[in-house]
Amino acid sequence: MLMGITEMVVEASVALARLDADRLEELATACQALQRDLVLNDADTRKDLVRESRESVQDMAVLARVLDATRANVEVMNRLREMRVGWLEYRAKETGLRAHAEGGYGDN
DSSP states (O other): OOOOHHHHHHHHHHHHHTTOHHHHHHHHHHHHHHHHHHHHSOHHHHHHHHHHHHHTHHHHHHHHHHHHHHHHHHHHHHHHHHHHHHHHHHHHHHHTOEEOTTSOEEOO
């Protein structure tokens, strides 16, 4: 049985919040199948999908906010990583030690 739009949006929000990449991949595949089936479905089925998509507007808005928050979190993590690399480079120059790839230090 095909999952409805609202259920997909809710599950995508939950999977994204949990960083469940496998479930997100499954949902992406389900969305692709839904889009492909839109072409093949009759007019009544397409009308039902339009109605369902209108009903799921609030859920889609929640998903959009989760995506925005996730994007912001990724930016923060990337910035922290950049700062850490810069700090390691600074410490290596300051102490005359060479930073290892693992983040530790060793003698030159």
